[in-house]
Amino acid sequence: MKIMLIGSGGQLGRDLHAAVQASGHAVAPRTHAELDVRDAAALEAQVAAERPDAVVSTAAFHHVETCERQPEEAFATNAFGVLNLARACQRHGAALMHFSTDYVFDGEQRTPYREGDRPRPLNAYGMSKLAGEYLLAANCPRHFIVRTTGLYGVAGSAGKGGNFVETMLKKAAAGDAIRVVRDQVLTPTYTVDLAAKALELLATERFGLYHVTNEGQCSWFEFAAKIFALAGLHPDLTPVDSATFASSVHRPAFSVLAKDGLRAAGLAPMPPWEDGLARYLQSRSAARG
Numbered sequence: 001m002k003i004m005l006i007g008s009g010g011q012l013g014r015d016l017h018a019a020v021q022a023s024g025h026a027v028a029p030r031t032h033a034e035l036d037v038r039d040a041a042a043l044e045a046q047v048a049a050e051r052p053d054a055v056v057s058t059a060a061f062h063h064v065e066t067c068e069r070q071p072e073e074a075f076a077t078n079a080f081g082v083l084n085l086a087r088a089c090q091r092h093g094a095a096l097m098h099f100s101t102d103y104v105f106d107g108e109q110r111t112p113y114r115e116g117d118r119p120r121p122l123n124a125y126g127m128s129k130l131a132g133e134y135l136l137a138a139n140c141p142r143h144f145i146v147r148t149t150g151l152y153g154v155a156g157s158a159g160k161g162g163n164f165v166e167t168m169l170k171k172a173a174a175g176d177a178i179r180v181v182r183d184q185v186l187t188p189t190y191t192v193d194l195a196a197k198a199l200e201l202l203a204t205e206r207f208g209l210y211h212v213t214n215e216g217q218c219s220w221f222e223f224a225a226k227i228f229a230l231a232g233l234h235p236d237l238t239p240v241d242s243a244t245f246a247s248s249v250h251r252p253a254f255s256v257l258a259k260d261g262l263r264a265a266g267l268a269p270m271p272p273w274e275d276g277l278a279r280y281l282q283s284r285s286a287a288r289g
Helices: 011-023 040-050 064-069 071-092 124-139 164-174 191-204 220-231 260-264 273-287
Strands: 002-006 026-030 054-057 095-101 143-148 177-181 208-211 236-240
Touching: 002 011, 002 040, 011 026, 011 191, 040 071, 054 071, 054 191, 064 071, 064 124, 071 095, 071 124, 095 124, 095 191, 124 143, 143 191, 164 177, 164 220, 164 273, 177 220, 191 273, 208 260, 220 236, 220 273
Parallel strands: 002 026, 002 054, 054 095, 095 143, 143 208, 177 236
Antiparallel strands: none
């Protein structure tokens, strides 16, 4: 299989690139600088030239506060950029895997969201990502929509200024007092695990909508506490409510996703989030020598 990987320089993209290479599949990587999904003509030309069996795209405009201030930019990438991808893939016979988000839900329920639950985004980012899902489904039948949450990876995320784990470790190293919300619940997801499962899913050719995360759930405060426990650190860490931090953006309070689709496809669950975090910290240490 030949896979065209869009967004290969990002946090998830780098782990996907490594996973594709390890699998023995051919890969045609494209960074955001090399290929902007908003440029329909350039995208069409690249897909036509590469003739991939599948396109896997991590391209997204995902800085939530900026999306709220600049919704037209959010929709340009997260909705119309996906439409460009869908049309190019459909014209050239390629399947398309696209990554979406828990932010398509409002977070009001307290049981994990299933793929069939009704979306109700609270902010411009979530609205733009949901629009992208709909445009993809309507224009490219051979598609995978992969919703996920709480991503962190060794590559970091330049567009968001690092990931949550790195932010916590930097604050601890600086001796800062650390306050983390306890009333927002998620599943932290290691991008190495997500990349491996995404490739498994791609090989099934069971197209459709999937929720893909590590197993389990925790609050952001519990996530931070586990980071420090595994790292052997004892910073000044205090749980607080979301209202402590002023923000113009409404975020879902509960972002745990049920994985009914993966089970129906016969795929094993991903490891527990605590296991993923432990391996992340080990990889991080190894990378720093």
